[in-house]
Amino acid sequence: MDFSGFLLMRDEISLVALILILLLYDLFAPAKARKAFQPVACLLFVVQIAITLLPTAADHAFGGMYVNTPVASVVKTLMSAGTLLVFLFSKKWLEEKHEIAQGEFYFLTLSTLLGMYFMVSSGHFLMFYLGIELASIPLACLVAFSKKDIFSAEAGAKFILNASFASGVSLFGMSLLYGGTGTLYFSDMPIALTGTPLQIAGMILFATGLFFKMSLIPYHSWTADVYQGAPTQVSAYLSVVSKTAAAVTLFTIFFKVFGVMAESWKPVLYIIIILSITIANVFAIRQKNIKRFLAYSSISQAGYIVLGVMAASPQGLTGVVYYMMVYMFANIAAFGVAALVERQCGNTEISSYNGLYKTNPWLSVLMMFALFSLAGIPPFAGFFSKFFIFASAVQQGYYILVLIALLNTIISLYYYLLIVRAMFITPNDNPLPNFRSDNYSRIAMVVCFFGIVLSGIVSFFYNKFDEMAKESMEVCEYSMPKATDGTANGIATAAFDGQTAEAASGDASAATATTAMNATAPWPSTQE
């Protein structure tokens, strides 16, 4: 028997091992040793992250059910790192509120993480479905983790109902696809895709599951309630790690499997992007609760991320992965500060932030940096990630779409500045008194701080991801057909050639970009 497949899956295997160790430790360790549960768990998790950092070959296993690419590997590392940050922020909260259930929190969170690993690496729709289910169901438990809190229980119910509905629709879509093509393998499906109505319906229904996970409008209605009701740490996890998995999977599947039908899904995404960004932005302005506020902000951020999917190019993939990393630091920092403030003052109203700078300067500064990064203001990393994702969309000729997105960044800047105003400008006679945060949260905050400040200016990350994205595109049989004359990205007419179809717009060579600009639909015709 060939064991190389298992070696390829070392990210998943190490995570399973970690889950089992923690489960046994929680079960059998004596009461004294259980006190050290969280530090031990975090340390072991660091080891697991180190394992995911080892370079892996781009290859597939189990007959193509499981596919590993450099990008998938780096995304797993990112998700693990995000989860670790969430754990660090959760430590004190678990000790105070859920002493007995510490193990469960870790076990459940890591299980969803495992599901997300499989989503990212899936090469088959069934595999993908298993992944998304594994990522959803424990998440519902996490949302309802504070089971004595009525809002948390309500949020859990909302989440599980919405999630099961979405995955049901998604499963139905897969069955239509199977009916229309006769296969569920990612690599086989493109050949059979001809763009029949059945296939298009299957594709759209299938995508529902991912749109739901990313909470794009119109699949967003659960987001604000769940984020508000769930424990803040869980909201952070939902908004960052869960979205990362969904965004990267969305890119891979739409690019790899449905690449030949790009002209059918691009208009759908076009509308979804505009709706998500605009509506969420307008809603965010009116929020009085920081968690609802961040929920709407994260919906609009998801809209920006889909711009990279829209671009469907190596630059787009790099953009998505890089955006997720930057977004992870900023959003976890924002949620982390929100969690600390919540523990101190007992509510999550934005008005509790009034005058925070006077008493808690460090928290305020971190929050401000996080918000500036989310708003895309240099020198923070968010500026770079937004620029690159916009650039990748413009490269494919989506000028109007990018213009709408850019104008929306102004609205978003407005509401991010509202929080900054509350912390720095609004006078308040008795602001929240100064408090010391625990050391674990501090470590997480320092990591986020440096992530926000440095991951943009230091070009290492972007350039590394870019390399990986190019490699992933080359090695794995991505199906975007080559550009032929006349068609912009070779989306529509060129037949799928099965082998290593070089990504059409692979080179940033601007000559092709110009033709792309003239030929793609959203741009008014410039040939006179």
Next chain:
Amino acid sequence: MNLLSIFVAIPVLMLAGLFLSRTRQQARIISATGASLLMVAAVALAFLFMAERHAGNTAEMLFTASAQWFPAWNIGYSVGVDGISVLMILLSAFIVFTGIFTSWNIDPLPKEYFMWFCLLSVGVFGFFISLDLFTMFMFYEVALIPMYLLIGVWGSGKKEYAAMKLTLMLMGGSALLMLGILGIYFGSGATSMDIMDIAQSTIPTALQKYFFPLTFIGFGVLGALFPFHTWSPDGHASAPTAVSMLHAGVLMKLGGYGCFRVAMFLMPEAANELGWIFLILTGISVVYGAFSACVQKDLKYINAYSSVSHCGLVLFALLMMNTTAMTGAIMQMLSHGLMTALFFALIGMIYGRTHTRDIREMGGLMKIMPFLGVGYVIAGLASLGLPGLSGFVAEMNVFVGSFQHADTFHRVLTLIAVTSIVITAVYILRVVGKILYGPVQNPAHLKLTDAVWFERLPVVVLILAIAAIGLYPSWIADWIHTALEPIVSRLTLAAL
């Protein structure tokens, strides 16, 4: 390290130093030292630049350096200066230097104030040395955002409203700009984002028609282009003194500089074709700003509207697209930068004493504080274009250059714009007459004192600079001519 990178490095080091500082005195010393170093560096750069030119180095950009940053998008950190950038760097160094001294007694949170101030100067200097579109744009935005907190925390009056309005309008401009930059890059087919490289390739005229307005308006918002100027009066009136100085003195020049360096230089065909629309808008800026200044009662509002008028003249002259007028435009940038900074500094000092900026509540201040009064009169005279001071040289060039166009359209517009000189005289003399001469309005004002050393220093420095440009303009005129040559020749070529 590259000579030019020093201008970014010094403010960054200042930031680090301020971060570690503990007392107000330390923060002051660090800021003052840093600002003086910037001054020295800027003067040294000017001399080195002169030496290079004398030695016969005729390259468009001097002291260039570049490093790869994001190879996937051909983005690099590339820097270089021509005569105009050197002058702008000099101007910025002057204003930062004087601004630090003007905010000597800033309260509350001096350390934070100086840190934001430094971040602002990182953006300003970075913008003027950059040749790479991306880097330039990044520094541009770096310069914008500190304004929000500088106005919001340390401002006065309707500060929250003004800060939000200013930030959102300027960021709105930069959103358009971002699309414009991406359009320029992809449209040109260049293999780098370096402006000089992009200039080698031509952007199809059909595309230019879309991206020129985007870029021009994007920068124009900061240059107080007519319908987008409304942030300026509120923003300047609410900002603390040194921030008004820096903003009106330097930041508004970023707009003008970007307009010709990026929009007009890279898209000359569209500039020729669509220039007339913007010419009308800037013409309105010039006259409308001047008229508005006439009816204001708040000193800062008067000066803010006067800035709209003067900065409108900068864009107006740039769009005339001949060497004389454009030379005038650059000189107007310098002249306006210096005199508006002087104005705001003096207004801040007067306000610090009288606690009012309403001109109806002041009078006879010349006798009480002669130093400040004389300073104000000099700034006013420079503003209305008295020969011997910088304003005259600039406006002379602008209007002579504009009138060189033989067609009716340009000439009529020039005639309309010229009226602003008269209106300027009206509002300047009105203020001078009301607050400096005549009877003392408020007996409490009799007890006020004149300026102290850290107030006199910036005033003297700025007056000297204004007089230097006014009395001996030819050295900067030479630099500007040389620097404008490639731009003007591209524009003329495109007009044919």
